[in-house]
Amino acid sequence: MSILILLIDTVGGLFVMAILLRFLLQLVKADFYNPISQAIVKITSPLLNPLRRIIPGVGGYDIASLVLAFIVQAIFVLLKLKALGYMAFPPGTVISLSLYFLVKALLDLYTFALIIMVIASWVAPNSYNPGLMLLHQLTEPLCSRVRRVVPPIGGLDFSVMVVMLAIVIIKGALPSLIPGM
Template identity: 45%
Template sequence: MSSANQAVVFLVQNLFLLYIYVVLLRFLLQVAKADFYNPVSQFIVKATAPILNPLRRIIPGIGGLDIASLLLAWVLYVAMIIAIFYLVYGQMVPVVNLLIYSVTGLIKTIAGIYLVGIIISAIMSWIPQARQNPVGLLVWQLVEPPLKPFRKLLPDMGGIDLSPIFAILILQFLRMLLQPPYVFI
């Protein structure tokens, strides 16, 4: 692959992933019941509203989950894979591979969002004023659902919270487990 082709693939992939992250953050913040009036939440809502609002009229939520945002993230992931595969190989992706890569890629992206959020929250726990910051508050609200089961399982360690370490281990294991083979049929 030529360097110009690599640059185009890099640009296409990162533009798609940027918006996929925003759409998935909207979904995950709704799952976490994060503060809707937070300035960062408002940015995420406004950035996704033009596409999600019409989709929500067609695709209802199920059990309080915003299925439209998950579907949009998946469709964007599929479009990204098709675009990259076409740029690299000049042909279409086999459907089976497209489904496998898009679903595993979406799960890995969600795990990656949680992974980064947990690391940021662990670092922010050392800064006393971090929870007063809108970003800090939102990060804490985002990572609380995946950390909660670990906090229930682990014994009290005298004020030291080991749940982020175990959550990071599980998330990294999940990401490694979902690494698809890079063989296109």
């Protein structure tokens, strides 16, 4: 039973992260010729392209990606509840859990990206690795906004620490922000 739940969490989490990453990469206008971007497009396109015919983008935002991420997350929440032995699935609970896990996945994605960027800045500064370039394109919009308020002091950039602190605070408050949690 626990292996099934682990499998559901792993597969569901990775696929939802891929969909969210595709949305975020479009949002920050990342390089789509990057091999990692191309892989994400290939993984998500079979489900996303048909949904785009129904749900158009709004104001340059790919709403279909967010809807797909929510639908996939809801399916995996239902599978997990079924694997745990629950027979009744109240729609409000499924929606709340799906929203919670979706926002948590988004925050986890940024947490991992920031940690990798910090470690890479120590180990391989100015590296042109495609993965690091993509993570830089993903995290820089957040960090640059923080840098406007908290400029580097003595050559030390505290923007990553401020963003990480904000993520920790949001994660702590997340259960109270989502209705029904």
